[in-house]
Amino acid sequence: MIKRSYYIFVLVFTLFSCDNLIVKKENQEEVLQEKWKEIDKNQVDEPPLFEACKQASEEEQKRCFQETINKHIGDYLSDHTITVQEAINDTVWVPLLITKEGDIILEDFLVPDIITSQIPDFKDILEESIEQLPDIEPAHTRSTPVNTRYKLPLVIRIN
Structure with a gap:
């Protein structure tokens, strides 16, 4: 049993x-x-890098990226003779698309009226300066190049 x-x-x-x-x-x-x-589609493992920023630490790479663009645009704008009737002290948020191929594209954006009225070709000058930026390595997510968008502040001070 x-x-x-x-x-x-x-x-x-x-x-x-x-x-x-x-x-x-x-x-x-x-x-x-x-x-x-x-996967968090708003985060990248490696940000886009200029050659000069590759040696920087991870924390410094984003700052180096922004400073390189701001310095380049600032130098380019200072090379142009710009005459204004009123002093300008404004910030423009510049939208950039960095493609997975490493191209930098200035996306459409609104320019404040005070800048448009006194510098009508501001967008053209800005676009020319973006075209002359040094070569950039695109951002990577999981070792794959990806498109990234940035909005960088550009402070315009003209007396």
Whole structure:
């Protein structure tokens, strides 16, 4: 009797535990979609870098990137003779797209009225300065080059 009960117990236990022993095959599409949701699409592992910024620490690279662009644009604007009737002290947020190919594109943006009225070709000058920026390495996410957008503050002070 005990032997029979033992066999019945083993048989019942085996029947109910078989589901846990079978290896379930996961659908690759479902796994891919799940991993894609985990990625933060607003963060990059490596920011875009100018050659001069590659040696900087990770914390300094973003600041170096911004300073390089601001210095280049500032130098370019100071090379142009700009005459104004009123003093200008304003900040323009410059929207840049850095493509995964390493191109820098100035996106469309609104220029404050005081700048537009006194420097009508401001956007053209800014676009020329962006075109003359040094070569840049694109941002990377998981070792893959990606497009990134930045809005950099450009302070315009003309007396």
